[in-house]
Each structure stands twice: as structure tokens, then as C-alpha cells.
Amino acid sequence: LQVQGSAPDAIRLNLRVPADLFSWNGAGVPLNLKYRYTAPTVQNNSALAVQINDQLVKSYRLAPASADDAQGRLQLPVLSNGGNRSSSALDIPAFRVGSSNQLQLRFNLDSQKTGLCQSVASNPVQAAVDPDSTIDFSGFVHYAQMPNLAYFANSGFPFTRYADLSQTAVVLPEHPAPQEIESMLTMLGHMGQWTGYPALRVQIARPRELALLSGKDLLVIGGSGSAPLLARWRDALPLSIGAASNEGASDGPITRASFSVKEQWRNGAHLPDGSARIDRDGALAALMGFELPGSKGRSVVALTATDQQQLSQLLDMLEKPDRVAQLQGDVALLRGGEVDSMRVGDGYLVGYVPWYAQLWSRAIQHPVLLGVLGALAGLLLAIGAFTALQELAARRRGV
Structure with missing residues (x-):
């Protein structure tokens, strides 16, 4: 210094x-x-x-x-x-x-x-x-609106709330491929860099052990092998990637991704409840965030792809600041080196704001009403003080 x-x-x-x-x-x-x-x-x-x-x-x-x-x-x-x-x-x-x-x-x-x-x-x-x-x-209080992939890409949140990752579980397939183990170790290394502390208390689990992971935020890693686990959460998933096929294709395989549209797209246009599907030639990798079904305030971040090789592309994206800056919302698609982020699913809140902070945050949205209430409070205080002084003067006069 x-x-x-x-x-x-x-x-x-x-x-x-x-x-x-x-x-x-x-x-x-x-x-x-x-x-x-x-x-x-x-x-x-x-x-x-x-x-x-x-x-x-x-x-x-x-x-x-x-x-x-x-x-x-x-x-x-x-x-x-x-x-x-x-x-x-x-x-x-x-x-x-x-x-x-x-x-x-x-x-x-x-x-x-x-x-x-x-x-x-x-x-x-x-x-x-x-x-x-x-x-x-x-x-400062701890309070955030989730899911937000920008938090995850820049600081590993919500997993890095505890430096030793004591409330984090990494879910791998039953028989993980080398790319999936590499992805897990790379992400734990990123989190150690963000917190300055090794991940001493992180839990490694398989999909069949999901019931034992209560009170944990889940980092799900896997290519196509993770589909059975994600299928359990189909109603909560903002994105479902289908297996590649040659159906209707002349030059190569078609990648199908289905979106559950519940809120709004990035451009702000409101859409009715429903679904959408995109078809694209070639492989696809996705980063998703959503609330763990049945566990209020607990988060899931999933790194998934149409094949194992795309997981390496997803890790490379997290190493590039210009790509990280494009991550936001609850779904990020990596296609041909390009990143598309959007908000599709429902949001939820984590953390806690004191009651007086909530009251004040809502009050400052109505400054005119706040001014009128302040004037009335001042008037009532003045009337009370005047009445008390009158009674004190009367007692001194013996009235």
C-alpha cells in the first residue's frame, strides 16, 4: 500500500x-x-x-x-x-x-x-x-430477484453465499463423462477464485439422491445424460432441449429447443401462456436458472447441451468477459460462439428485507401522500404539545 x-x-x-x-x-x-x-x-x-x-x-x-x-x-x-x-x-x-x-x-x-x-x-x-x-x-441487507444468470457468471451467486459452498450440491449423472467431471472441477475452481476460499463442504450427488439434498442450492451439470433428471422438473424448466435428429433435415441434424413462455421475452412484449420451439442445424449448449421445485428460495443452475463436447464450449464462454457480459435472465443459449440471453420463466426472491425498509420503499413511491401524512403528523404533534402545555399551566395556577 x-x-x-x-x-x-x-x-x-x-x-x-x-x-x-x-x-x-x-x-x-x-x-x-x-x-x-x-x-x-x-x-x-x-x-x-x-x-x-x-x-x-x-x-x-x-x-x-x-x-x-x-x-x-x-x-x-x-x-x-x-x-x-x-x-x-x-x-x-x-x-x-x-x-x-x-x-x-x-x-x-x-x-x-x-x-x-x-x-x-x-x-x-x-x-x-x-x-x-x-x-x-x-x-446492507441480502436481497435479490432470481433467477439471474449474470449473478452466476460474474460471482457464482447463489452458490458463493457461503465461501466453503456448505449449502451447495453438484448433481452429476450416474456415470459422468470426462467432460462433465471437467465442467464440475472448472466451476468449483471459478467459485474458489470468486470467494478466495476452497470448496471444502460442497456435496457431490447423483440424481437418485435428490431427496437427500434438502436445503441446498443445486448446480446440475451434464450433457444429454442429464435429461432424466431435468425431465422431473419439466414444469419448472424455462427451456427443454430435445435430442438431435435428422427429421426434416437435408444437410444435417436439427436441434430442437422448447421454451415455456410464462412471463415475457427480453424485448418486453407480453405473450400469453404457451410454448415455443426453435429448430436449428448443429449442436446447442444452454445455461439455465430456475427455482428448485418444492423448495422455496432455493436455486438450480443447469449446464446442459445436446452433446458432451458442447459443455467445453460453455466453459470457454465463462472465460471470456465479452461473452459473460451478455449473460442475463434465466436462459442463455450458446450457438456457434454466439450468446443469446432471455427471461422466460417466473421470477422469485431470495434474502430478506426488514419490514421498515419495505414500508419506506413503498412510501417513497408516493411523495405527495408522504408529504400530506408528514404535515398531518406534525400538526397532531403540535396539538398534543399545546394541550400538554395548557394542562401544565393550569396546574401551576391551581385551576
Whole structure:
């Protein structure tokens, strides 16, 4: 957390937080920053810029040295909180914070050159951020609307709510193929990267053990071999991929995917309940998210494909930031290297928002009514205070 030179590179701190952090009152993230720097002899353009994800939050002008700094005497802090240093407290806007963030502290230590014929000092200026600086996410509640494949692709949510994956079960076919085992290990590696902790308590299960997985979020991995398991949840699935066949095809196999349309498509056009089917030449891979049937608030994310080779293509997609940025909704189709995302099925909520937060969130949607109620409350309070004062005055007069 130390830099030197007049224009050093920024101090970068990576921050990974859960995707379901919810700021119901619009409050920011409190940052208490403590730092030291080589103070300039005169006021100049030296400044400290605080950025989050390359977006400026606030900039502080660095004060010049004072007369007390020239006494040649100082006290080294050992176990005390003393010492000469600067501190700044600010709130990082909550809408700037995502699952994966980088906090950048950029010191711009301007040259102390005061005349045209005076050279710049050869000793480089220095700056440092004290390690007891804090950033506090504890004031946020956990609340999110699911399914959302963007949460999964960027941070492994909802599985990474617990760093050791203690509430996660990975469901593999009875006889998994090498590509399916590779997919499982790759996804566990991704989640360890997101949480910074190994998946020590994840549970590996087979479809026949589904009844033993109560209270777990499920990551279902499999190509065509996972079809018997997904068939149990046909009513909850947003997408059903049929087996490839040559029916009606002249040049190659036809891939059939059936969509259960319950809500609306990505373009916002409302459609009646029903289904749709697409036919396409070649193989197809899909990433799906939905609520586990019979378990309220528990999630299922399924990695499936028309054949085993397409699972590798699905893993490669998660390695490419431009493809990950296209993932959203509850269904993502990978066809020929292109990603199509959409929202098809019903949504559900995970987490909890306090009752007063729900009340306030609904109240601010009606500002006029809120103002009228505030005026009435003030009037009633004034009438009550006036009545109490009148009774007190009457008792003093002996009436």
C-alpha cells in the first residue's frame, strides 16, 4: 500500500462482495481512509483521488507541511493510535459497487519546484495508505430477484453465499463423462477464485439422491445424460432441449429447443401462456436458472447441451468477459460462439428485507401522500404539545 514518485501508479485493492447486497435506503458504502504522504512545502496541485471501478468517487487536496513539521522531532507510534497522518471518511455510491470491484487510490504528488531555474528534488516523494483503513459493507441487507444468470457468471451467486459452498450440491449423472467431471472441477475452481476460499463442504450427488439434498442450492451439470433428471422438473424448466435428429433435415441434424413462455421475452412484449420451439442445424449448449421445485428460495443452475463436447464450449464462454457480459435472465443459449440471453420463466426472491425498509420503499413511491401524512403528523404533534402545555399551566395556577 505504498507508492513513490510524482505520478505513481494507483494503489489497487480488489473487493469481491455478494451479488445480493441491497441498499434499500440509497446509502453508500462507508470508507474510512487513513493515509500518509510527503507533504509539499507550499500549496500546490497534490491530490488523492479515490476511484471505484475506474469511476471517480472523490478527490482530496493534500495539505502542505506546517511549521510544526520543521522541528526535527517526532514520536514513533508503537502500540498507540497516535502519529501524524491524515484521514478521510466518505461514502462510495452503492450503485457503483458490483460483485467484483477494484478500489483505486491514486496519489498525484505535484512537483515542489518553485522557480524556472530551480531543479526538481532528486529524492522521490512517497505516499502510503495505512492498513487500519476500513470499508464497511455490514449495513446492507441480502436481497435479490432470481433467477439471474449474470449473478452466476460474474460471482457464482447463489452458490458463493457461503465461501466453503456448505449449502451447495453438484448433481452429476450416474456415470459422468470426462467432460462433465471437467465442467464440475472448472466451476468449483471459478467459485474458489470468486470467494478466495476452497470448496471444502460442497456435496457431490447423483440424481437418485435428490431427496437427500434438502436445503441446498443445486448446480446440475451434464450433457444429454442429464435429461432424466431435468425431465422431473419439466414444469419448472424455462427451456427443454430435445435430442438431435435428422427429421426434416437435408444437410444435417436439427436441434430442437422448447421454451415455456410464462412471463415475457427480453424485448418486453407480453405473450400469453404457451410454448415455443426453435429448430436449428448443429449442436446447442444452454445455461439455465430456475427455482428448485418444492423448495422455496432455493436455486438450480443447469449446464446442459445436446452433446458432451458442447459443455467445453460453455466453459470457454465463462472465460471470456465479452461473452459473460451478455449473460442475463434465466436462459442463455450458446450457438456457434454466439450468446443469446432471455427471461422466460417466473421470477422469485431470495434474502430478506426488514419490514421498515419495505414500508419506506413503498412510501417513497408516493411523495405527495408522504408529504400530506408528514404535515398531518406534525400538526397532531403540535396539538398534543399545546394541550400538554395548557394542562401544565393550569396546574401551576391551581385551576
